[in-house]
Amino acid sequence: MTAGLLKPDSGDIRIFGIDAVANPIEARRIMAWLPDEPMLYDKLTPLEYLEFVAGLWGVPTAAAMTRADELIDVLELGPHCNKRCEGFSRGMKQKVALAGALIHEPRLIMLDEPLTGIDAAIARQVKELLMARVRAGATIVLTTHILEVAERLADRIGIVDRGRLVAEGTFAELKATAGQSHSTLEDVFLSLTGREAVAP
Numbered sequence: 001m002t003a004g005l006l007k008p009d010s011g012d013i014r015i016f017g018i019d020a021v022a023n024p025i026e027a028r029r030i031m032a033w034l035p036d037e038p039m040l041y042d043k044l045t046p047l048e049y050l051e052f053v054a055g056l057w058g059v060p061t062a063a064a065m066t067r068a069d070e071l072i073d074v075l076e077l078g079p080h081c082n083k084r085c086e087g088f089s090r091g092m093k094q095k096v097a098l099a100g101a102l103i104h105e106p107r108l109i110m111l112d113e114p115l116t117g118i119d120a121a122i123a124r125q126v127k128e129l130l131m132a133r134v135r136a137g138a139t140i141v142l143t144t145h146i147l148e149v150a151e152r153l154a155d156r157i158g159i160v161d162r163g164r165l166v167a168e169g170t171f172a173e174l175k176a177t178a179g180q181s182h183s184t185l186e187d188v189f190l191s192l193t194g195r196e197a198v199a200p
Contacts, residue, residue: 001111002033002108002141003033004020005036009105015027019039019115023171031110032101032102036116038090038094038096038097040093040096040097042043044084045082045085046077046081046096046153047059047068047081048097051065051068053100053104057104059104061074061082067105068099071099071103075122076122077096092117092130093117094114095122097120105133105136109138109140109141111142112143114126115146130153139169147186148185151171151185157169157174159188159193166192166193167192171185171188177192179191
């Protein structure tokens with residue numbers, strides 16, 4: 001609903017003070033949504049795709065090229081930036097889609113499993129890139145099954161089990177709730193969802 005794909009049955013959604021239901025275009029200008037399955041125009045190259053997306057959001061050409069160059073460098077897309085996306089691996093497509101989501105410097109970034117298919121070295125670069133966006137004032141909402149990622153990156157964590165939010169708070173707060181002051185997030189998750197780790 002925040003991304004504008006579904007309309008709420010009741011209530012409202014405000015993104016940095018903008019009513020996302022009444023003013024969906026204005027709200028989308030300051031946000032980005034990256035689904036778990038990257039959606040690209042496969043006949044475009046990464047550079048063409050970034051130029052296209054930047055144009056949709058009205059990013060001035062000079063700024064768009066500067067940002068595209070930075071993202072291509074960080075995500076190591078340089079050797080592939082003039083090749084069509086149709087032949088890319090899942091991880092390569094994920095990197096292009098992530099660059100497209102960040103090209104207009106959104107204030108709210110929603111990511112669904114953004115590290116899927118990305119190798120460890122680039123995954124670390126992506127984490128640093130996202131943390132830099134947070135330091136610049138952006139808010140990131142990230143869903144992941146990789147609990148180490150949530151434990152390392154998140155200021156606040158929501159634990160969802162069978163479609164129900166069972167706990168939410170800082171990692172320290174969740175550990176206190178679970179009564180496990182020296183645990184990992186995996187231990188906290190298992191405790192709060194009523195599951196036990198199975199020994200091999």
